Amino acid sequence: MxxxxxxxxxxxxxxxxxxxxxxxxxxxxxxxxxxxxxxxxxxxxxxxxxxxxxxxxxxxxxxxxxxxxxxxxxxxxxxxxxxxxxxxxxxxxxxxxxxxxADLVSNLLVDVPGCDDAIVGAVTTGGACDSSWQCAAGLFCELDAACPGTCAPRGGVAAACAGDDGCQAGLDCVGGACATMLTAGDTCDNQHPCPLGLNCDRATGETTGTCRALVFTAGLGEPCDPGAGQLCTAALVCAALDTTGDAWECRAPSSPSAACATSAPSACPVGTVCLVASGEASGTCTALPGDGAACLQPGSLVLTCQEDLACDTATDTCVRRVDNGEACTSEAQCLHACDGGTCTAPGC
Known part of the structure; x- marks a missing residue:
């Protein structure tokens, strides 16, 4: 499941x-x-x-x-x-x-086949909006310095954009302009990234590469290469063998408190992270700290506290996240802001 x-x-x-x-x-x-x-x-x-x-x-x-x-x-x-x-x-x-x-690039369900009738915007061209979710099909919420924004047509190729939702389905916003998404085999670089589902395969030290589809076919003990999109079959992880990032191998996931290496996906169970010291090739699956405990040092970690907690960088302490409208004592507890002791929703 x-x-x-x-x-x-x-x-x-x-x-x-x-x-x-x-x-x-x-x-x-x-x-x-x-x-x-x-x-x-x-x-x-x-x-x-x-x-x-x-x-x-x-x-x-x-x-x-x-x-x-x-x-x-x-x-x-x-x-x-x-x-x-x-x-x-x-x-x-x-x-x-x-x-x-690639259908998820805009973060709008209307661009996903089979999802365009679930949450449907009703605001027409020129109407006031706070979010592109409110705009009718083919439109997005154009936000300037003032709120609210205005529903406007999503741009075609070469149209100016500030985000992917400002471009028509099948395009993404690259360098401030709507562009056709790259496909497998296309040349990629930092200015022309591969879309979701593809990876920019480039040799160490090179600035350009080739978009490759992610392939999950390598078995236990076989070589793999996250940079090239060559990954392992289900229930295995592609683990780094050294600190260079040039050698990888498919391994079984680690257990809590067991040895681990930088991997894709993470080698450690949910609720733990692979804590690897600088300059080392391996580390240990370490439990994420709880409420009131000291945060893990961030480094390359996406989580430094348990998943329902956030790190209050002012105190280096894990604090509980709270929802909009609930009481808060620090900005870290809120997604947007702690205003007057209450988490507030983001404005437009």
């Missing part, structure tokens, strides 16, 4: 006596469920995702969506700027694991 399925079974156990997933997603949990599903899919869409997101159970995705990306969903539905179909969203999320990675 996937991590998403485990989480959903917990969330819905009260409402479904047989443990099955309900046929609809209730509005009040929609943002969290979308966040989990997107996090799960993105984990498999890039080597970086494999290395970093695999350290989490994707609760961080749920937190970010309900307090950021889709924090305004219930209000948008109430004011009529968005229409919501819980049954359509359930079908969408059930099919998201099979969605093409």
């Amino acid at each position: 996937s991590r998403r399925a485990v989480l959903l079974s917990v969330l819905t156990a009260v409402g479904c006596s047989d443990g099955s997933t309900p046929p609809t997603v209730e509005l009040d949990v929609a943002a969290s469920e979308v966040g989990v599903a997107m996090c799960e899919r993105l984990t498999d869409c890039s080597v970086l995702g494999l290395a970093l997101l695999s350290q989490t159970a994707c609760e961080v995705g749920a937190y970010q969506y309900r307090n950021g990306t889709l924090a305004g969903l219930e209000a948008w539905v109430a004011d009529g700027t968005v229409s919501y179909d819980g049954e359509a969203l359930r079908r969408c999320l059930d099919g998201l694991p099979e969605a093409a990675c």
